[in-house]
Amino acid sequence: MLGRTYDRENCSAARTLEIVGERWSLLIIRNAMFAGSTRFTEFQRKLGIAPNILSGRLDRFVAAGLMQTRPLTGDAETREYVLTRRGLDLQGVIIALTEWGDRWAAPQGAPIIYEHESCGGQVHQHLSCADCDAAPAPAQVTARPGPGMHTV
Amino acid sequence: MLGRTYDRENCSAARTLEIVGERWSLLIIRNAMFAGSTRFTEFQRKLGIAPNILSGRLDRFVAAGLMQTRPLTGDAETREYVLTRRGLDLQGVIIALTEWGDRWAAPQGAPIIYEHESCGGQVHQHLSCADCDAAPAPAQVTARPGPGMHTV
Numbered sequence: 001m002l003g004r005t006y007d008r009e010n011c012s013a014a015r016t017l018e019i020v021g022e023r024w025s026l027l028i029i030r031n032a033m034f035a036g037s038t039r040f041t042e043f044q045r046k047l048g049i050a051p052n053i054l055s056g057r058l059d060r061f062v063a064a065g066l067m068q069t070r071p072l073t074g075d076a077e078t079r080e081y082v083l084t085r086r087g088l089d090l091q092g093v094i095i096a097l098t099e100w101g102d103r104w105a106a107p108q109g110a111p112i113i114y115e116h117e118s119c120g121g122q123v124h125q126h127l128s129c130a131d132c133d134a135a136p137a138p139a140q141v142t143a144r145p146g147p148g149m150h151t152v
Numbered sequence: 153m154l155g156r157t158y159d160r161e162n163c164s165a166a167r168t169l170e171i172v173g174e175r176w177s178l179l180i181i182r183n184a185m186f187a188g189s190t191r192f193t194e195f196q197r198k199l200g201i202a203p204n205i206l207s208g209r210l211d212r213f214v215a216a217g218l219m220q221t222r223p224l225t226g227d228a229e230t231r232e233y234v235l236t237r238r239g240l241d242l243q244g245v246i247i248a249l250t251e252w253g254d255r256w257a258a259p260q261g262a263p264i265i266y267e268h269e270s271c272g273g274q275v276h277q278h279l280s281c282a283d284c285d286a287a288p289a290p291a292q293v294t295a296r297p298g299p300g301m302h303t304v
Contacts, residue, residue: 010263012258013249017249019257021175021178034295091293093245093249101166105168111162111298112297116288117288123288127277131273142267143187146262148254
């Protein structure tokens with residue numbers, strides 16, 4: 001149980017949400033990661049997002065190092081938006097969101113299956129304990145201050 | 153690679169974000185899960201959130217089945233907000249957000265450590281393949297339509 005620790009908002013979940021904490025942000029990253037979208041017009045068409053909102057989000061992702069831009073092959077006037085390693089590393093967040101929705105908001109079954117490309121097996125998220133290797137139930141996981149707690 | 157599949161927004165990540173897809177929502181759930189907050193005034197004080205926003209979020213969580221209310225022990229006029237199993241199951245999402253922030257936005261180290269209560273070991277998120285048991289790199293994970301894709 002962690003009371004005062006969270007009062008200060010020195011928390012990595014909060015910091016991540018500062019960057020990607022609203023619906024459009026994670027859906028843009030999802031489409032870059034899994035639907036192969038790279039161009040402004042592709043994101044706009046596939047997501048049905050207003051151009052000014054999309055433009056703001058993409059600029060923020062570039063500034064935050066989640067995406068980088070490069071000229072489109074064969075059309076140097078058009079920029080492509082490509083996820084960096086930092087952006088690709090949000091895959092665990094997207095798969096965690098998807099699996100919760102599969103369990104609690106998908107009565108007809110999972111709309112999307114994540115697959116391991118080389119063997120075709122399904123990819124899932126797990127929580128596990130680094131010491132005893134158990135998969136703890138939610139109530140068995142507690143939070144305590146870590147090394148970065150008092151340094152901000 | 154999944155192109156048209158995502159155009160329809162029949163996606164469990166999108167559905168989850170409909171419910172918890174903005175910063176305050178996940179921080180409220182995080183505080184309920186790990187900081188022991190149950191009362192309106194506790195959430196308000198610890199998070200510094202405006203009462204009207206907090207009230208709207210808590211009502212939405214109750215309507216969506218993530219929380220339930222009950223009279224506070226010893227003060228029947230005050231309601232407590234308690235996570236349901238559905239709400240507690242967001243733990244994987246919160247830990248995934250935290251671990252990304254620990255890796256990319258916590259230069260002084262993790263502010264919070266998640267521990268397995270019974271043994272004290274650290275709890276981490278993993279992605280793994282159900283067939284070959286490998287932990288696939290981001291580029292090795294692809295999305296394909298699942299059983300629930302064409303039923304909405």
